[in-house]
Amino acid sequence: MxxxxxxxxxxxxxxxxxxxxxxYVLLVGxxxxxxxxxxxxxxxxxxxxxxxxxxxxxxxxxxxxEIMFAARARGISEQLSNAAAQQVxxxxxxxxxxxQRTEELRAxxxxxILNNQQFQILVxxxxxxxxxxxxxxxxxxxxxxxxxxxxxxxxxxxxxAGFISRISAGQSGGKVPFYGTRVDSRSDFPELAAALxxxxxxxxxxxxFAPVDYPPYGHAPGHVMLGVSVKPPP
Numbered sequence: 711m712x713x714x715x716x717x718x719x720x721x722x723x724x725x726x727x728x729x730x731x732x733x734y735v736l737l738v739g740x741x742x743x744x745x746x747x748x749x750x751x752x753x754x755x756x757x758x759x760x761x762x763x764x765x766x767x768x769x770x771x772x773x774x775x776e777i778m779f780a781a782r783a784r785g786i787s788e789q790l791s792n793a794a795a796q797q798v799x800x801x802x803x804x805x806x807x808x809x810q811r812t813e814e815l816r817a818x819x820x821x822x823i824l825n826n827q828q829f830q831i832l833v834x835x836x837x838x839x840x841x842x843x844x845x846x847x848x849x850x851x852x853x854x855x856x857x858x859x860x861x862x863x864x865x866x867x868x869x870x871a872g873f874i875s876r877i878s879a880g881q882s883g884g885k886v887p888f889y890g891t892r893v894d895s896r897s898d899f900p901e902l903a904a905a906l907x908x909x910x911x912x913x914x915x916x917x918x919f920a921p922v923d924y925p926p927y928g929h930a931p932g933h934v935m936l937g938v939s940v941k942p943p944p
Contacts, residue, residue, distance in 0.1 A: 832913035844874065853880045853883075
């Protein structure tokens with residue numbers, strides 16, 4: 711329920727206030743008793759009166775000290791509690807920041823993977839394109855371990871979609887011509903190239919549709935070029 715977390719604090723404040731007022735009432739009672747002692751002292755010796763007065767004063771001082779120091783102790787306790795809560799909040803913020811940074815690093819260095827659902831979506835989309843794209847599809851990969859692994863997954867989907875004839879090439883080392891996954895927009899079959907890019911995106915692959923020269927054969931005239939390179943830098 712909203713506000714329920716504040717109820718114990720409100721009750722503590724209320725009972726602490728009642729405790730203080732009870733102490734003040736006791737002090738008033740002690741003052742009255744001391745006054746009565748001196749006003750109605752007939753039949754009592756001076757020693758008895760003095761001892762009783764000292765006793766009242768001692769009790770008065772004890773109660774007054776208890777009220778005063780208890781209030782100060784509560785104030786210090788609340789300050790320590792607030793400081794501890796702030797430290798916990800700061801620690802949680804640092805932990806969240808560290809977790810976020812860890813996730814960023816994990817995402818940066820994690821390999822691209824097609825899960826089963828993404829794989830099936832890609833196979834379905836490519837199967838619909840197979841009659842028009844057969845014999846025109848070419849793939850390229852920058853031969854890093856991660857890029858080669860991701861290219862292999864896409865190539866498996868291409869094979870399962872029924873493609874028989876396709877060319878493939880790659881580059882080992884040297885300047886990276888582009889980052890991520892890209893379909894060459896300069897294809898001689900621009901509509902098929904755009905449809906291929908959309909098929910990749912439908913499977914959750916962050917594919918670019920842009921011009922690129924794929925070593926060693928440039929933009930491969932007469933083909934729709936699909937390239938898989940290294941992941942983009944952060």
